[in-house]
Amino acid sequence: MTITCIIYRILKIIIFLYCFEQSAVVYSTVLLNSSYDVSRELFSEINFNFIEYWKNIHPDDTLIIKQSHAGSTRQAMAVLQGLRADVVTYNQVIDVQILYERGKLIPKNWQDRLPNRSSPFFSTxxxxxxxxxxxxxxxxxxxxxxxxxxxxxxxxxxxxxxxxxxxxxxxxxxxxxxxxxxxxxxxxxxxxxxxxxxxxxxxxxxxxxxxxxxxxxxxxxxxxxxxxxxxxxxxxxxxxxxxxxLVEFPVTWIDKNVIKNGTKNVAQAYLQYLYTDEAKKIINKFGYRVIDTAGVIDTNFNIFSDIQLFxxxxxxxxxxxxxxxxxxxxxxxxxxxxxxxxxx
CATH class of the missing domain: 3.40.190.10 (Periplasmic binding protein-like II)
Structure with missing residues (x-):
């Protein structure tokens, strides 16, 4: 057997083993949420529940959700500078709006894509x-x-x-x-x-x-x-x-990033989930006021002070x-x- 034949057979074995290994790999969908500084605990629980929710609908799609936290404005700047977040969940409208004004990463009408001007909950x-x-x-x-x-x-x-x-x-x-x-x-x-x-x-x-x-x-x-x-x-x-x-918490998916990352469907579903009754219970538990279908109304009003918000x-x-x-x-x-x- 010539050296050429031996090398050829070795290469075939290597290619076969590589292909076998790759076929055994379970690929995951990774979603990155860029959020404000004090939302860690809230989204830790939201993420856990949404992964289960997503798994029931898409049993073959393994989902991993990663978080990035800092001051809302700093987070917006990081996204403009290249952080490939799929969704942003901030605490000020201007920090989302700037993603359109400076980066054209989202459309001008981003607030119209989800209920209540794309703010699923609020605080004071x-x-x-x-x-x-x-x-x-x-x-x-x-x-x-x-x-x-x-x-x-x-x-x-x-x-x-x-x-x-x-x-x-x-x-x-x-x-x-x-x-x-x-x-x-x-x-x-x-x-x-x-x-x-x-x-x-x-x-x-x-x-x-x-x-x-x-x-x-x-x-x-x-x-x-x-x-x-x-x-x-x-x-x-x-x-x-x-x-x-009135402190609003605006959210949106980042259009340019979800297209690059192939995460558009899960990003949209993730933010829509924040408006579900299941998510509202979690949000309420962490001390936020949630949005009712009738407007800005607390679903568990007895734990909050009745005050005038502007x-x-x-x-x-x-x-x-x-x-x-x-x-x-x-x-x-x-x-x-x-x-x-x-x-x-």
Whole structure:
């Protein structure tokens, strides 16, 4: 037998073994969800249940769901810079809208593709204080008192922080009969009391709970409920100021990415699942307010405070894009206020 024949036979064996190995491999569909900072626990349970739901419909399709978490704005920037997320589940409309405006990764009408402007659940801002509320913090004005130490995320990097800023501004604006000068004075006192501006909501939680900094943590109601459930009502109390801001959690699939990844069907099904009764029970359990078919209604209303919530665009009479330019863009209102108190 010639050397050529031997090499030929060896190659045939190698090719056969490779093909056999590949035929035994079970390929999985991988879905990547880019989400905001404090949604880890929620989507951990959602993902587990959706995988079972998907398996019942597609028994031959093994599904793996991966998560990416950070401040909502940082996550949006990562997607624009190449993170091939299949879906995004953020906490601010502008962080999804920017994927259209800057990257054309999604269509202009992305909010029309799912119910309730593509926001399957919502929340509001809360004050988490130590048991007994020693600093007597009940409303936004109480946060301007001298000596109160506030923790909340940086509005520059976090949707969580921007909602806090806008809720406070609106409260002071209304209390001061829409006088800008007096509103700014209140905002200066409020911002001067901030001792830590973390990059995201979960980092702020760690600062307040783990490092024991501050008198009050301002965070989503859902995050405060999570903390209280973990540590008990004998350690922390939750204050929901009234009136307050409606926090939307917009979602969408990333059209360009799902086409590249071959995940369009599962990505759409994943987000549609968030509107099912099964998912609503999970979402409700984690302290979020869920959407009823009749509108913005809690399906388990008894565990939530009955408060008046305002929508950002309606109250400010501006689009989110313009609000970002006015308040949070470099040289905007936030920078002006921080500079005036020596913190910029």
């Amino acid at each position: 801002m809360s004050f988490l204080v130590k048991k007994g509320n020693p600093k007597e913090i009940y409303n936004w004005n109480d946060l301007t008192k001298e000596g109160v130490k506030i923790i909340f995320p940086n509005p520059k990097t976090s949707g969580n922080g921007r909602y806090t800023y806008l809720a406070a501004w609106n409260a002071f604006f209304q209390d001061n009969c829409k006088n800008i000068k007096h509103t700014r004075n209140q905002m200066r006192k409020f911002l001067k009391n901030v001792v830590v501006f973390d990059t995201g909501g979960r980092a702020s939680t760690a600062t307040f709970v783990d490092r024991n900094h501050g008198d009050v943590l301002i965070n989503f109601e859902s995050e405060s409920k999570l903390i209280q459930n973990q540590f008990g009502s004998n350690k922390y109390e939750i204050i929901i100021p009234n009136p307050n801001i 929508k950002v665009e309606e109250q400010y009479k501006e689009s989110w894009s313009n609000i970002m330019k006015i308040h949070f863009q470099r040289g905007g209102e936030l920078d002006y206020l921080l500079s005036s108190i020596g913190q910029y």
